[in-house]
Amino acid sequence: MDCISNKDYRDKNYRKEIEKYVKSHLSDKRWNHTVNVVSEAEKLCQMYGGDMEKCVTAAIFHDVVKELPNEELNALVRKFGFDEKYIDSPNLSHGKIAAALLKHEWGIDDEDIINAVSYHTTGRAGMSKTEKIVFIADAIEPTRVYNGVEAIRKATYEDLDRGCLKSLTDTVEHLKEKGVSYIDEDTLRAREWFEEQIDDFRKERDGNHMNSKDYALLAAETLDSKKAEDIIIFDIAEKSSIADYLILATGLNERSVGALIDEVEDRLAQEGLLVKSIEGKKESGWILMDYGDIIVNVLTAEKRDRYNIEKVWADCNTLSWEVKGNE
Ligand SMILES: [Fe+2]
Ligand SMILES: [Fe+2]
Numbered sequence: 001m002d003c004i005s006n007k008d009y010r011d012k013n014y015r016k017e018i019e020k021y022v023k024s025h026l027s028d029k030r031w032n033h034t035v036n037v038v039s040e041a042e043k044l045c046q047m048y049g050g051d052m053e054k055c056v057t058a059a060i061f062h063d064v065v066k067e068l069p070n071e072e073l074n075a076l077v078r079k080f081g082f083d084e085k086y087i088d089s090p091n092l093s094h095g096k097i098a099a100a101l102l103k104h105e106w107g108i109d110d111e112d113i114i115n116a117v118s119y120h121t122t123g124r125a126g127m128s129k130t131e132k133i134v135f136i137a138d139a140i141e142p143t144r145v146y147n148g149v150e151a152i153r154k155a156t157y158e159d160l161d162r163g164c165l166k167s168l169t170d171t172v173e174h175l176k177e178k179g180v181s182y183i184d185e186d187t188l189r190a191r192e193w194f195e196e197q198i199d200d201f202r203k204e205r206d207g208n209h210m211n212s213k214d215y216a217l218l219a220a221e222t223l224d225s226k227k228a229e230d231i232i233i234f235d236i237a238e239k240s241s242i243a244d245y246l247i248l249a250t251g252l253n254e255r256s257v258g259a260l261i262d263e264v265e266d267r268l269a270q271e272g273l274l275v276k277s278i279e280g281k282k283e284s285g286w287i288l289m290d291y292g293d294i295i296v297n298v299l300t301a302e303k304r305d306r307y308n309i310e311k312v313w314a315d316c317n318t319l320s321w322e323v324k325g326n327e
Contacts, residue, residue: 007107009057018057018106022064030067034060036141037134044133048160051130057108058116058134064098066090073097092184095120123168123190132164139167165194212293215273216245217321219296222267223249228260228298232310233319245294245319248309250301258282260298261289 007014023031041055065073073093077086080100086093099118102108116134119127123135140153140163148170156163168191175183210218220231228249237244251257261282265275273291280287285303289296297309304310 003104004107005109007109009108009110009113010053015053015057015060018102019060022060025064026067030063033141033143034063036143037062037137040137040141041133044137044156044160047157048129048133050133051112054110054113054130055116055133055137057110058113058120058130059137061098061102061106062117062120062134062138063094064101066094068094076100091121095122119186119190122184122186123164124186125189125193127164127190127193129160132160136160136163136167159198161194161197165191165198168194210271210273212244213319215268215271215291216247216294216319218271219247219264219268219294220249220319220321222264223247223260223296223298226260226263227252227256229301230304233321234313235317235319236313239313239316243291243293243295246313246316247294247296248304249296249298250304251298253300254283254285257285257287257298257300261287261296264289264296264298 009015022034026034038056038059041050041059042052044050045052045055065076068076070088070090073090074087076097077093080097082093082096082100086096095118099114102117103114108114112128112130115124115128116131119131120134120138124131127135136152136156140149140156152163152166152170155166168187171187172183172191216233220233223231228251231247231249234246234248235244236242236246249260251260261278265278268275268291275289276292277290278287279290285300286307287298289298299307299309
């Protein structure tokens, strides 16, 4: 077949042609696996909003050379100029070779599809959704029965990244147990990358497990770093049912009161706590933020003197905190 390019993977008839070619190059067992990877990928596309046509095209082709004899695989590794590490290493080379055939002999230029085929065994750092879906569909399609596959399936249906991470981690452990000394760099980097992704995800979702005291301290620190003065955190939990902590701070003028409120709102939101309501206009010189468990009051010195809120809470304990100084 000549080198062609720019073929449309969204063209159903062309995909049928590819499918026919793959089927004619595989045993019934391997073809059955391929069909199952395709349907697993379709299912995951629906769950996670993946690109169905991309995933299906990659899934159809991913194992096309899996059953070629070793010498033929080696010849293809040389033909496409791949690294020597792929010689006599069919497990690692079959994805790379399939990707090159799909690109150069079937004219599929879409990088996402090519990468999904190329990295279907190893994974890699920075995988796209298409790559993740094909990678994990290959690992969990219904006829797969290896040790631990159920846990990987469960993780995948809860969270695509967690499923991929579990599969990569199990692969690395399994290879180590088998005494394999060489583990592909892409697999190791992919595992690290997913660990980072999932950490971020967890932080975002759980807001770092901070309690109302942590948030009150963070609000005070934020105010302090932005030049607010006379910051006091009252522990009002015992005296009042309205909140656990009440924070008072003075801003230089009306404008700075507004700016301080914005800072606190942004900083606490970064840690997962969203303000319930904000009372008082920016130019009024007194703004109150209600977070449910904590209340933040920022006032000008003039307003603070006039309303003397301190007096209301004078018999409450205050929370001591470390003044770090202005930014
Ligand atoms: Fe494979
Ligand atoms: Fe496969």
